[in-house]
Amino acid sequence: MICVVVVNTYKKAAESLYEKMAQFLNDAGHTVVRSDFSGSDTPFPVSEYDCAITLGGDGTVLYASRRCAPSGKPVVPVNLGEFGFIAGIRPDNWQASLSDFFAGKIKLTKRSLVKAEVVRRGTTVYVGTALNDMVLSAAQAAKIVEVDIRTSHSAFGKFKADALIISTSTGSTAYSAAAGGPIVDPDLDVLILNTVSAFSLSNRPLVLPSDIRLSLEVLPSRTQDFVLSCDGQVHIPVEPNDSIFIKKAEHSVLLAGCDSSVFYTALRSKLHWSGGPRA
DSSP states (O other): OEEEEEEETTOHHHHHHHHHHHHHHHHTTOEEEEEEESSSOOOOSOSOOSEEEEEESHHHHHHHHHHHGGGTOOEEEEEOSSOOSSOOBOTTSHHHHHHHHHTTOSOEEEEOOEEEEEEETTEEEEEEEESSEEEEEESSTTOOEEEEEEOSSOEEEEEEESEEEEEESGGGGTHHHHTTOOOOOTTSOEEEEEEESOSOTTOOOEEEETTOOEEEEEOOOSOOOEEEEETTTEEEEEOTTOEEEEEEOSOOEEEETOSHHHHHHHHHHTSOOOOSOOO
16 A cells, blocks of 8 residues: 655654654555645645555644545544544554554544635635635634625525634534534534624524535625635635635545544543533
8 A cells, every 4th residue: 555644743753653653564565655744735745645644633634634535545543632533543552553444444434524615706716625614704813704694595694703614513623612613423414604703692503404505705894804714724815705605525534543432532531521420
């Protein structure tokens, strides 16, 4: 197999682990291609590969997932981060986990991505995807964004807030959760529409079916510069009167060792979610 190993350059542990992993993979007869991740959305150094192994946190998995989803190649995440809602393979168990993966003994979990298309004066200026979320906000702090939101069969109305978040179920534990959104089991295929500091007490998070298509029109205001952030890693300038069309992406990503047990373990251990007393 040709394995792209994505090394998060901000993680000191990733560098030392890469050397050991590269030797392990070479000894097993695999070809290793290194790809450094420093927060920017750069392409992999090769176009032909069989899997991507990430050494970092969930952010590294987000980057690799956007790269791998169109090709259908699996992502094998080794967790070197703080939370590990997506990356489920422990750094002290990576050898056994990789051996199981190559032997076909690790379950591959399919996760949906969300897709955004930005249209300006009738011309598409950006198309991209995100595993966690799309966030529309003003380019400057302490500015608001006003958006008219519609679907093909109904109008949601005008939303005025510091930011608008459209999250997948995978991303429900990220920015959306920090903004008061629901925590959704990643096996549920939904989209979550949530606001940050909305200018109305009636605004509440909405859990929507994954086949919905949202149409967002950025309304003119005193704020002139906006930005659409994809997974907090890709930032696209948006102008007043732009239309943003958001829906479930055509391609999903295959993640190794990322089933629901990883999700609930992270809730208990990382967010200290203990539930009520046991009878």
